[in-house]
Amino acid sequence: MPSVDQKLAMAKSCSHEGVVAGAKAAVLATIATAIPTMASARMVPWAKAHLNHTAQALIVSTMAGAAYFIVADKTILKSARRNSFDNATQP
Numbered sequence: 001m002p003s004v005d006q007k008l009a010m011a012k013s014c015s016h017e018g019v020v021a022g023a024k025a026a027v028l029a030t031i032a033t034a035i036p037t038m039a040s041a042r043m044v045p046w047a048k049a050h051l052n053h054t055a056q057a058l059i060v061s062t063m064a065g066a067a068y069f070i071v072a073d074k075t076i077l078k079s080a081r082r083n084s085f086d087n088a089t090q091p
Helices: 004-043 045-050 053-086
Strands: none
Touching: 004 045, 004 053
């Protein structure tokens, strides 16, 4: 049975893995969203008329935030599940 200190260390490593994976996903989502958003705001007549700079920034930041939280959550859960199965006692 792991001690309290070992459990705390596992929790910290799980959350750190989640933060790193979430940050990578946020960077990728920012790039993948910013390029078409900026291009459409310059070329598509409807977007040119209705999407000011604030709206474009809101679209990009919303996607980056969503990607961060989704990937971080999935990574933390995967890591916790892996640690749970690794530490399970065999009958």
